[in-house]
Amino acid sequence: xxxxxxxxxxxxxxxxxxxxxxxxxxxxxxxxxxxxxxxxxxxxxxxxxxxxxxxxxxxxxxxxxxxxxxxxxxxxxxxxxxxxxxxxxxxxxxxxxxxxxxxxxxxxxxxxxxxxxxxxxxxxxxxxxxxxxxxxxxxxxxxxxxxxxxxxxxxxxxxxxxxxxxxxxxxxxxxxxxxxxxxxxxxxxxxxxxxxxxxxxxxxxxxxxxxxxxxxxxxxxxxxxxxxxxxxxxxxxxxxxxxxxxxxxxxxxx
Numbered sequence: 001x002x003x004x005x006x007x008x009x010x011x012x013x014x015x016x017x018x019x020x021x022x023x024x025x026x027x028x029x030x031x032x033x034x035x036x037x038x039x040x041x042x043x044x045x046x047x048x049x050x051x052x053x054x055x056x057x058x059x060x061x062x063x064x065x066x067x068x069x070x071x072x073x074x075x076x077x078x079x080x081x082x083x084x085x086x087x088x089x090x091x092x093x094x095x096x097x098x099x100x101x102x103x104x105x106x107x108x109x110x111x112x113x114x115x116x117x118x119x120x121x122x123x124x125x126x127x128x129x130x131x132x133x134x135x136x137x138x139x140x141x142x143x144x145x146x147x148x149x150x151x152x153x154x155x156x157x158x159x160x161x162x163x164x165x166x167x168x169x170x171x172x173x174x175x176x177x178x179x180x181x182x183x184x185x186x187x188x189x190x191x192x193x194x195x196x197x198x199x200x201x202x203x204x205x206x207x208x209x210x211x212x213x214x215x216x217x218x219x220x221x222x223x224x225x226x227x228x229x230x231x232x233x234x235x236x237x238x239x240x241x242x243x244x245x246x247x248x249x250x251x252x253x254x
Contacts, residue, residue, distance in 0.1 A: 098141035109169030110147035117173035133228035188218030
């Protein structure tokens with residue numbers, strides 16, 4: 001067993017547990033409201049809370065910011081997550097990796113179901129990219145297709161198969177009643193029924209997505225907030241090339 005490694009919040013000095021929390025209560029500003037905010041913060045484990053901001057947010061509500069000592073810590077030695085593994089590659093390395101295939105890597109992406117928010121899939125696929133990191137359309141080694149928003153699972157599967165997709169990117173932003181999980185899982189099940197799930201690299205992305213959830217839903221990997229296109233490009237290229245090499249016949253089998 002690994003030894004505990006407790007982490008506490010850092011405020012003025014290492015491990016002092018100082019945190020800041022903000023919230024809105026249905027009470028108007030005043031001494032009574034300030035005391036209510038302090039007690040609310042104490043109920044969340046803050047010691048000696050200090051109300052540093054109290055501003056009326058509506059005719060009936062006040063917004064508070066409170067600073068105080070948190071009694072909580074997290075043992076990072078007990079945290080086990082499925083890492084994506086090494087995926088850092090620069091543009092030249094990504095382009096060079098495609099030489100193993102002798103062709104472009106076909107990537108098809110869409111925001112599926114009733115979800116109409118394309119900001120994520122656009123950031124990864126479109127030429128402009130995100131944070132100065134250009135999208136897959138800017139790479140010579142990718143044949144990237146952004147199908148846009150509100151694409152039904154059946155349509156995405158049909159288009160991806162017709163285009164000969166090596167990788168499919170599914171973006172899910174809307175999360176009410178866990179619809180992102182249901183829709184994503186349904187897409188994996190659709191590919192399994194059609195017997196070609198294992199022929200593509202399948203990625204899931206969105207603000208509530210992480211690698212653990214994506215794997216649980218049947219995807220190869222998940223990409224959450226802050227993902228830049230080059231991270232997706234590197235993951236796709238590595239995995240497509242690895243699949244190609246595994247499937248290629250050995251010299252003694254030719």
